[in-house]
Amino acid sequence: MSVQERKERERAARERLIVATARELAEEQGWDAVTTRRLAERIEYSQPVLYSHFRGKREIIGAVALEGAAEMATALRAAARAADGPRARVVVLARTYLDFAERNPAVYDAMFQLDGGLAFAREDTPAPLKDAFAALLETLAEVAGDGVHPGVFTEVFWASLHGLATLTRAGRLPAEYAEGRLELLVDRLAVV
Template sequence: MSVQERKERERSERERLIVATARELAEQQGWGAVTTRKLAERIEYSQPVLYSHFRGKREIIGAVALEGATEMAVAVRAATAAADGPRARVTALARAYLDFAERNPAAYDAIFQLDGGLAYAQEDTPEPLKDAFAALEESLGEVAGDGVGGGLFTEVFWASLHGVATLTRAGRLPPEYTERRVELLVDRLPVL
């Protein structure tokens, strides 16, 4: 391995460590607790080293968002692949999405609530975000119904799931009714 390759590998490993540490800290204490000072202390690098990788917290949030979007896409695809038929796929998608939001609050917030400096629904939207939407659209496109584009239907269904996830996490919806909410949402789809 050349010196340049080794340096690139070490840089990549430091970036992964910064992102993982930021996510861990945000999961434990919330995003407000994530500062470059705390990150530098936890990973035992100086703040200038952090800034050599990320210009600040916003870019770190963006990196966590991209990582989380990739994980969410994998979870949704795994859940829907195991389901038999359109109704079962849509139900599995909803459950996987809500489960991801519940189990990964810092990543979920980075993707959907916080400003990570990422473009959404644009040509320059990063691939992990496009792929997360595609993972939803793959199952929802087949049930969009006549006259409704799969992308538009996916946006509306996603917005419903996002509302359930966000309101449940905020304590405004009782979590014990989440499964019933999924059933109601899926039951209202006219093509299932």
């Protein structure tokens, strides 16, 4: 059944191509520009092919989100590993998070702003999402402070970072004091 295997391989490759192309297009021109027609044209197939891989545009966004979550988790862990001491770890963690959001705005939107049809904060939450949260928690647990649940602390810290990321990128916060805001946040929230 080698023929069937080859077909499955090719099919999987095409699915990756769709996700990669959607991401590329979104980073280039924003998610509004990611239409099924344009996406189909870029992968050199017709529109209905997309629907043989995904239920719809929402699922494609979801696939990009999962890819992004995995990358973010890797980036966060690498950053935390490279820093010495709790405070330094939290600072680079926060900076890495905000960097990721700024450098991959479309991916960040797919993860947290758009509807990718993904379940959050539940048992059936996809592994990459849980893992990205876990990556935050690993570093933040040690600065949660006595008597504070590490999970709840991580939620608050994450929410703060998310707020800074989205408001800054939308131009709702002036870009100039970004570093000052980050340090203030870490100094106040983290118990070192």
